[in-house]
Amino acid sequence: MQMTSLNEHQLEAVNIIDGAVAVIAGAGSGKTRTLTYRIANMIEHHVDPRSILAVTFTNKAAKEMKERVVDLVGPQGLAPVISTFHSFCARFLRDEIDYLGEPYTRHYLIMDEDDAKQVIRDTVKDLNLDPNRYSSNRLKDYFSKVKNGQYDQLDFEDETVFVKYNEYLKQNNAVDFDDLLIFTLQLLNNNEALLNYYQEQYKYILID
Ligand SMILES: Nc1ncnc2c1ncn2[C@@H]1O[C@H](COP(=O)(O)OP(=O)(O)O)[C@@H](O)[C@H]1O
Ligand SMILES: [Mg+2]
Structure with a gap:
């Protein structure tokens, strides 16, 4: 491989195949x-690309x-899973969301930001709340922070919209972008067999 x-510092990290490496730089x-x-080097050193x-x-x-890994090692470079956090989780949930229980199925829908805001607007309307005070922009942002554990206390009306919004998604076998991450984490935290399976599958995990 063309190194x-x-x-010098990049090479030092690239040459470590096994074990944890943290690269901290601007x-x-x-x-x-x-x-x-480092991925290309692992493959050259006979790590199973899968x-x-x-x-x-x-x-x-x-x-x-x-693209770069394929340039470096050829078609074997197609085998590693290289994706965003969200698309990895979406793919994980296609296979595993059944473990969350009914009504989720592998045909679940992903609500993008606009879809999610529309559900929030409809919910606010159903609850006869003031759409200016309970704007979908503010609530979407807020819900996202709550789901990611940045807030634990919502005011009463916000909480009501939050609960209804999540119920709507669930009833419709739908998840938002935050759920992709959170549901994946929940499943891996709560299901040891599943965790073992993925730990067995992915021996080399790299986070960009
Ligand atoms: N050793 C190097 N020699 C020449 N160009 C490099 C070198 N390392 C990185 N680059 C180039 O510098 C740019 C930034 O690199 P990148 O890896 O994207 O940085 P970071 O991920 O730290 O933001 C890219 O265009 C990359 O190809
Ligand atoms: Mg970068």
């Missing part, structure tokens, strides 16, 4: 490149990493 395009300093080459999982925050980074 001349890495500096924006634009070459962290994503390091991680990409046992590699790399997750990123953006679609752009995931796409670039995928």
Whole structure:
């Protein structure tokens, strides 16, 4: 593999195949490149490409990493799972959401931000609340923070909308972007067999 395009510190991280590595450096300093080459290097050292999982925050980074790994190692580079956190979780839930119980099924819908805000607007209307005070923008943002554990106390009306919003999603076999992450975490936390299965599958996990 062509390693001349890495500096000394990047090479040091890339050359570690097993074990935990943390790369801490500023924006634009070459962290994503390091991680990409580390994947390629693992494959060159006969790590099973299917046992590699790399997750990123953006679609752009995931796409670039995928393309780059293929450039570096050829078609074997197609085998690792390289995706955003959200798309990894969406894929995980396609296979595993049944474990959440009824009514969720693998045909679940993903509500994007606009869909979710529409459900909030409808809920606010059903509850005869003032749509200005209970705006879908404010509530969506707030619900997202609550789901991610940044708030635990909602005021009474907000809480009512929150509960109804989640009920609507559940009844419709639908999840929002936050649920993708949270449900995945819940399933892995609460189901040891499932956790073991994924730990067995993905021996090499890289986070961009
Ligand atoms: N050793 C290097 N030599 C030349 N260009 C590099 C090197 N490392 C990274 N780059 C380039 O610098 C830019 C930023 O790198 P990137 O890995 O995206 O940084 P980060 O993820 O830390 O923000 C990219 O265009 C990348 O190809
Ligand atoms: Mg980066």
